[in-house]
Amino acid sequence: MKIETDFLWGGAVAANQCEGAYLEDGKGLSPMDILPSAQLGRKEAMYHPQLALIKKYDYYPSHEGIDFYHRYREDLALMEELGIKAFRTSISWARIFPNGEGEPNEAGLKFYDDLFDECRKYNMEPVVTICHFDTPLALTKKYGGWENRALISLYLEYCRVLLKRFGKKVKYWITFNEINMITHIPFFGGGLAIREEENTSQIVYQAAHHQLVASALAVKMAHECGEELYVGCMLAAGSFYPYSCNPDDVWEAVEKNQDTYLFIDVQVRGKYPSYVRRIWKEKSVSLNMEDGDEEILRCNPVDYIAFSYYSSRLAGVSPAINGKVADGNAIHTLRNPHLDITPWGRQIDPMGLRITMNDLYDRYQKPLFIVENGLGAADKIEVDGSVNDDYRIEFTRNHIKAMKAAMEDGVKCLGYLAWSCIDLVSAGTGEMNKRYGFIYVDRDNDGNGTMDRIKKKSFNWYKKVIESNGEMLD
Numbered sequence: 001m002k003i004e005t006d007f008l009w010g011g012a013v014a015a016n017q018c019e020g021a022y023l024e025d026g027k028g029l030s031p032m033d034i035l036p037s038a039q040l041g042r043k044e045a046m047y048h049p050q051l052a053l054i055k056k057y058d059y060y061p062s063h064e065g066i067d068f069y070h071r072y073r074e075d076l077a078l079m080e081e082l083g084i085k086a087f088r089t090s091i092s093w094a095r096i097f098p099n100g101e102g103e104p105n106e107a108g109l110k111f112y113d114d115l116f117d118e119c120r121k122y123n124m125e126p127v128v129t130i131c132h133f134d135t136p137l138a139l140t141k142k143y144g145g146w147e148n149r150a151l152i153s154l155y156l157e158y159c160r161v162l163l164k165r166f167g168k169k170v171k172y173w174i175t176f177n178e179i180n181m182i183t184h185i186p187f188f189g190g191g192l193a194i195r196e197e198e199n200t201s202q203i204v205y206q207a208a209h210h211q212l213v214a215s216a217l218a219v220k221m222a223h224e225c226g227e228e229l230y231v232g233c234m235l236a237a238g239s240f241y242p243y244s245c246n247p248d249d250v251w252e253a254v255e256k257n258q259d260t261y262l263f264i265d266v267q268v269r270g271k272y273p274s275y276v277r278r279i280w281k282e283k284s285v286s287l288n289m290e291d292g293d294e295e296i297l298r299c300n301p302v303d304y305i306a307f308s309y310y311s312s313r314l315a316g317v318s319p320a321i322n323g324k325v326a327d328g329n330a331i332h333t334l335r336n337p338h339l340d341i342t343p344w345g346r347q348i349d350p351m352g353l354r355i356t357m358n359d360l361y362d363r364y365q366k367p368l369f370i371v372e373n374g375l376g377a378a379d380k381i382e383v384d385g386s387v388n389d390d391y392r393i394e395f396t397r398n399h400i401k402a403m404k405a406a407m408e409d410g411v412k413c414l415g416y417l418a419w420s421c422i423d424l425v426s427a428g429t430g431e432m433n434k435r436y437g438f439i440y441v442d443r444d445n446d447g448n449g450t451m452d453r454i455k456k457k458s459f460n461w462y463k464k465v466i467e468s469n470g471e472m473l474d
Helices: 042-047 068-082 106-121 137-143 150-166 179-183 186-190 200-223 247-269 276-282 293-299 350-364 390-408 457-467
Strands: 008-012 086-090 125-131 172-176 230-237 240-242 304-309 313-315 368-372 413-419 439-441 453-455
Touching: 008 125, 008 368, 042 186, 068 106, 068 439, 068 453, 068 457, 086 413, 106 125, 106 150, 125 150, 137 150, 150 200, 172 200, 179 186, 179 200, 179 230, 179 247, 186 200, 200 230, 200 247, 200 293, 230 247, 230 350, 240 247, 247 276, 247 313, 247 350, 304 350, 350 368, 350 390, 390 413, 390 457
Parallel strands: 008 086, 008 413, 086 125, 125 172, 172 230, 230 304, 240 313, 304 368, 368 413
Antiparallel strands: 439 453
């Protein structure tokens, strides 16, 4: 089966990992802006944001990122040479509304106007995430983040401004990046700075409900704006396998998959699944749902399901196996003995992509869109200036083969966007040396380097993949 000619091959970035210019042209602070590098305690700050809100660190990687804010024309020219048909990025809410509310910042709007014009110049389809772990820090401090229902109206005003300004330039929108990550890293997902004495689950699920209502209303707004726009949700995907055929292990995997799909169930099907009652009961959650919320959710399902895929996951309950974990994953998973693992603790499972795509399509019958898939690795510049990342070529090749197999299975897929087309700051670790791109950026974990861009070996390989519409993979 040949892939359709309108398939969207491309790459993805996020504003808070690449733009830099963290206070330039009126921008306000975002969560990433107060998180230090890995060696200075990023993980502690990520999971204990109350500390990050008051502590001063020596180095914040996102403050400069890869300077995409000033170098986007150079970078998009390289991506045009790569041949990408779609470029996913996010809009920094705090660049448009520095305090999350009030009057929009014209300088921020102009930057994205120019960025999307540059994409269109190269016939790249922009795929835009409205909120990519990017709730303005001012809204965390003033309202407590998405726990407060006030953020629904603030988010919708932000959406209104974006759709009015960019509705003719951007066709594909994603309301929230990896919405299920709010249950794993609440500060990223919902701008939540939860105190130790608080009921974390109560706050997280209430905040998620507010995001689900906001997402549904954003879908409605986009569909009513007069343009032919497509609005998707996004999942941090990866099916859970049972550790064994022990029924208890199988049930553990069922529950973990339900946890993963919960919010997407709402965004696609328009209602909470029946199993949510068990989850809320187990976690002592009493959701506050206002009149009209259920109708809003029911009437405004998404148009497609975007998802990231880095690896499958493994679940089991035996005490003998629960110590065998794969580190480096925000979503807890056991170590799968059948899979290779990266130095950062992420397991490599191309077949898991095929399984995940079949799971999602069987469950929802909505078009899928792979908007993140890639390998973080410590690339090295050789003496001759080249970067020979054969391991990235192998990883990407095997995952594209798995995607094509899923499409042969009958799964409808809109596109494949590699994470990433260019090196950027890792959201999870704050490292530059954990590199994902086809383009090398000369910057290290301490912020040293020229910022020069170098095409890796994988650059020319992926270029041929796109030119051949996925036929030339060797």
